[in-house]
Amino acid sequence: MFKNILQTEWLKVKNYRAFWLLMSVTAISYPGINSIVYFSYDDITSGKTQGGAIAKMILGNPFKFPETFHTTAYLSSFFTFIPAIVVIMLITNEYTFKTHRQNIIDGWQKKTFIWGKFISVALVTLIVTFFYMLVAITLGILATKTYTLSVIFGESKYILLFAFQVFNQLSIAFLIGLLIRKAFIAYGIFIFYSFIVENIVVAYLKLKAVKYGQDFGRFLPMEISDRMIPVPAFIGKFDEAGYKAANVAISTHCVYTLGLTILIWVVSFIIFKKRDL
Amino acid sequence: MAVLEIKNIAKSYGKIKALDGVSFDVPPGSVFGILGPNGSGKTTLLSIILDVLQSDQGTYTWFNEKPTHLHRKRIGSLLETPNVYHYLTAVQNLRITKSISGRGSEQEIDEVLKKVNLHERKNSRFTTYSLGMKQRLAIAGALLGSPSVLVLDEPTNGLDPVGIAEIRELIKELATQGHTVIMASHLLDEVEKVCDHVAILKKGKLLAHGRVDDVLSDEECFLLSAQHMPELRAAISLFPDILRILDTPDGIECYFHKSTTTSLRINEFCFEKGIVLSQLYNKKKRLEEKFFELTND
Numbered sequence: 001m002f003k004n005i006l007q008t009e010w011l012k013v014k015n016y017r018a019f020w021l022l023m024s025v026t027a028i029s030y031p032g033i034n035s036i037v038y039f040s041y042d043d044i045t046s047g048k049t050q051g052g053a054i055a056k057m058i059l060g061n062p063f064k065f066p067e068t069f070h071t072t073a074y075l076s077s078f079f080t081f082i083p084a085i086v087v088i089m090l091i092t093n094e095y096t097f098k099t100h101r102q103n104i105i106d107g108w109q110k111k112t113f114i115w116g117k118f119i120s121v122a123l124v125t126l127i128v129t130f131f132y133m134l135v136a137i138t139l140g141i142l143a144t145k146t147y148t149l150s151v152i153f154g155e156s157k158y159i160l161l162f163a164f165q166v167f168n169q170l171s172i173a174f175l176i177g178l179l180i181r182k183a184f185i186a187y188g189i190f191i192f193y194s195f196i197v198e199n200i201v202v203a204y205l206k207l208k209a210v211k212y213g214q215d216f217g218r219f220l221p222m223e224i225s226d227r228m229i230p231v232p233a234f235i236g237k238f239d240e241a242g243y244k245a246a247n248v249a250i251s252t253h254c255v256y257t258l259g260l261t262i263l264i265w266v267v268s269f270i271i272f273k274k275r276d277l
Numbered sequence: 278m279a280v281l282e283i284k285n286i287a288k289s290y291g292k293i294k295a296l297d298g299v300s301f302d303v304p305p306g307s308v309f310g311i312l313g314p315n316g317s318g319k320t321t322l323l324s325i326i327l328d329v330l331q332s333d334q335g336t337y338t339w340f341n342e343k344p345t346h347l348h349r350k351r352i353g354s355l356l357e358t359p360n361v362y363h364y365l366t367a368v369q370n371l372r373i374t375k376s377i378s379g380r381g382s383e384q385e386i387d388e389v390l391k392k393v394n395l396h397e398r399k400n401s402r403f404t405t406y407s408l409g410m411k412q413r414l415a416i417a418g419a420l421l422g423s424p425s426v427l428v429l430d431e432p433t434n435g436l437d438p439v440g441i442a443e444i445r446e447l448i449k450e451l452a453t454q455g456h457t458v459i460m461a462s463h464l465l466d467e468v469e470k471v472c473d474h475v476a477i478l479k480k481g482k483l484l485a486h487g488r489v490d491d492v493l494s495d496e497e498c499f500l501l502s503a504q505h506m507p508e509l510r511a512a513i514s515l516f517p518d519i520l521r522i523l524d525t526p527d528g529i530e531c532y533f534h535k536s537t538t539t540s541l542r543i544n545e546f547c548f549e550k551g552i553v554l555s556q557l558y559n560k561k562k563r564l565e566e567k568f569f570e571l572t573n574d
Contacts, residue, residue: 104346
């Protein structure tokens with residue numbers, strides 16, 4: 001069964017140029033953003049100025065093993081919207097072409113259809129996590145002079161956290177696509193919400209945290225998983241107490257993220273089952 | 278044993294009743310036409326039996342069993358527009374059909390594309406196809422793996438006259454090979470030419486169903502009764518130009534060629550023979566009226 005679903009979903013994307021184009025853009029965006037930061041850091045710290053030397057001493061190299069996994073995860077996560085567009089495309093295409101009907105007519109159960117999309121989202125997550133790992137390891141090698149295996153993978157938990165965060169946010173994108181059904185409206189809503197609305201609300205709730213007794217912003221759908229990957233250590237240096245607290249909250253946010261992800265897929269199953277195709 | 282049994286199916290979209298208590302059986306090996314004007318509920322009915330829509334009430338069975346996805350795998354279906362991946366070629370699309378339904382093989386994909394005359398363009402993307410070619414691909418998808426039952430919604434839609442003739446021939450050929458074909462059409466002419474059974478829908482209501490010969494014949498039928506039925510039977514058999522006489526529980530059905538007689542003449546004839554009719558009723562005329570309503574939409 002699993003093999004059949006996987007094979008069918010593969011046939012749908014194998015010869016789909018837009019899919020591969022957007023995956024390539026993702027593949028370029030990760031080394032892009034990370035190397036910009038890497039070389040900027042290099043520029044600042046390699047100068048003979050006193051400021052550069054101080055910066056190097058205080059900040060440390062954010063791309064040294066094992067911190068590279070953390071820094072790269074944080075920076076790459078800004079580009080999750082690209083695979084999110086891929087995911088929205090995969091589900092809204094089915095509605096545009098009415099193939100969501102044909103798949104059922106040809107003999108799939110409705111739950112099989114959603115499983116197919118679940119597997120697709122998981123595969124996209126695996127692919128982009130692989131891109132991220134390549135970048136993290138490459139920059140790690142460039143930035144570190146001597147290293148051992150235990151040093152390299154000292155922060156490898158970030159590989160899992162990155163994959164988990166991507167999967168959760170792609171699931172949100174999927175649900176929006178499933179609900180909206182129209183590609184461009186779904187892209188618009190996803191991007192407007194994740195880049196603008198949620199950031200404003202999170203910032204506002206942070207300001208009001210004292211008044212409300214706690215920071216409710218952390219329960220917003222994207223923020224829940226955003227907080228699994230706190231700011232990199234070198235940024236954390238500017239607010240040591242906040243950085244420590246953020247690190248402590250990682251495990252709690254893993255639980256929230258798991259809950260939200262399960263909820264999204266359960267809701268997707270129910271919607272697809274109940275709604276006329 | 279029926280391939281498909283529909284019982285009292287109803288479906289509403291808000292206030293509009295798309296289907297209103299439709300029931301009929303599709304016998305195995307038949308070419309069953311669902312005839313009705315646009316908006317009569319044909320596609321809604323086909324969508325329900327393919328589990329794309331849920332009916333508000335009523336039930337249906339496939340092969341006398343509670344319907345499941347496993348039945349759908351065995352049924353080749355084309356619903357409304359061709360539902361295919363626009364960025365893929367004919368072959369790539371049929372591979373997906375094959376993967377989901379389990380019907381067919383690489384070789385059969387090739388064969389089925391030859392059968393619908395799309396073989397030359399099998400490696401072109403769907404977006405480059407003409408309307409007729411798109412329809413041919415959808416038909417190829419339904420035919421793939423030679424399923425025993427085919428559900429075809431307006432199969433000749435978008436085809437040119439040659440294409441229409443080819444597809445009609447194809448359907449007839451399938452029937453001779455023992456396939457059951459259920460097809461929706463808004464063309465009376467098409468149903469008469471291709472189908473052996475028909476169900477007529479209008480505004481969600483089933484107007485008539487049965488063998489095409491019975492429902493759509495050029496004959497006219499009068500239903501007669503009198504107090505003394507044997508006398509009536511003896512008398513009416515002498516009526517000129519009568520084709521045949523059938524005894525039914527409702528009375529005697531007398532068949533004539535279309536517009537060769539009238540109720541008035543039958544009544545006079547019987548009266549002259551000393552028989553007073555208790556019922557005289559033109560059955561065919563009722564159907565003609567239905568058709569008039571249907572075809573003049």
